[in-house]
Amino acid sequence: MKTTIFYSILLPAFATIFSACHKDDSKPPVDTRFPLPRITKDTTGDSIISGKNPSTFLGKFVVDLYYGADVKP
Numbered sequence: 001m002k003t004t005i006f007y008s009i010l011l012p013a014f015a016t017i018f019s020a021c022h023k024d025d026s027k028p029p030v031d032t033r034f035p036l037p038r039i040t041k042d043t044t045g046d047s048i049i050s051g052k053n054p055s056t057f058l059g060k061f062v063v064d065l066y067y068g069a070d071v072k073p
């Protein structure tokens with residue numbers, strides 16, 4: 001009686017373990033990231049365009065890569 005109960009618990013446990021394991025030979029997905037620009041405002045430039053003399057406006061921006069050195073253009 002005890003062996004019947006033992007095997008009735010052991011058999012589904014082994015079936016679950018072996019059915020949950022499988023080998024997947026597929027390749028990992030391709031890295032779809034591409035170089036994105038990151039544009040930030042430089043604080044050393046002007047923040048306001050003058051209405052009287054707009055030609056003196058000196059705006060500065062810093063253009064960098066969003067992913068840094070990870071994804072090159």
